Amino acid sequence: MAASEPPLPGKRTPALAIVPPVGNVDEDWSAALCALAQQQDLQAFARLFAHFAPRVKRYLMLAECPEAQAEELAQEALATVWRKAGLFDPCRAAASTWIFTIARHLRVDALRRRQGLGLGSGDSESIDEASPGFELADLAQPAAEDRLDAEQQHERLRRAFALLSPQLRQVLSLSYYDEAPHTRIAAELGIPLGTVKSRVRLAVAQLRRLLE
């Protein structure tokens, strides 16, 4: 077993020996992003790619992107991750949140293109806006030390979400995944369209209460 083997000379491996295998959900994706930003670490990028590219592709397919386009955009999203890794701030957001904002931007763009509203100019540039680091009014952010580590917060969020009723989990999932979430939520839950918003508010409020 790896644990019984002596550490390799010149390497401090005990901590590494218990690191979960590549692709495990417990991998520290923030650390991988930072390694990418600081050392252009190709291995870190490959692990990020293996975990996130297939999920970004699924996310875009759920948003009714044809598969070929979803594939292309997932690659584009991860190329953006590489290029913008230096903007990622582990105090502000978990890695998955940061990558989500990039994917969301590509999804909105793809939708606009499908509707014939797409404009070539400004698209690549506004990817900047997709990164939390670029969001407005940064000056008013609380100091980093006032906030829990973003990955720890993410873990709390994961546990809180799991405690929601299946129905409210579905409300929130569809809100992010579906192209026409309100219509879909009404259909899936068998509730009138007019009551969907209050159900969405209830789901968010309950999640927030579980986080307190």
Added chain:
Amino acid sequence: MMMNTIRHHPDDAMLLAHASGHMEAGTSLVLASHLELCESCRERRRELDALGGLMLDTLEPAALAADALARTLAHIDAGTPSPPARRIDTPPPLPLGAEWPAALAHCSATRWRWIAPGMRWSRVTVPESPRANVFLLRIAAGRYLPQHSHHGLELTQVLYGRFHDGRALYGPGDFDLADGEIRHQPVVQDGSECICLTAVDGRLCFEGVMARLFGVLAEV
């Protein structure tokens, strides 16, 4: 400076629509203008971004092309063309103490145009969505807008001054959402004019007096 006085905020359903990328470009701009000024809404919005990260993280992976990583790396090596510079128009002048939201920086806006006595407007063009209905209204102290109802959503962010819509008082930094169920008659408070950024989701569709009012606009 204004943060303590903000009393009207977007609800969670609206913030979630924004966080999940389901808002139309024009209404997004109005919401972004509110977030610039409102730390508490920015915090709620951050939570919903984090939830988006969790939603992405928990998706079932889709199969990728065998050469996906190699193609991505090639794409990175090739670099990307630098984006064209944004065209920033000089916005119409504002009264002293009022500031344009940074969210509008890449948009263009017309000069202040006359609608009716004490009422002017400026059309905002959103480059990424030319059909978005975004406009600025500038209304003199003591004036009111004729009562109107809404088709679709109307989002308003108060940039300057105060109005009362029969339900509540709105001041700088306040956000208002009106939908088809609401009939209101905003009255600008005495003492100062009022400037609002407004977006209507869908077609701009006024009835009665407002239709005539905006009919005048079309001819200007």
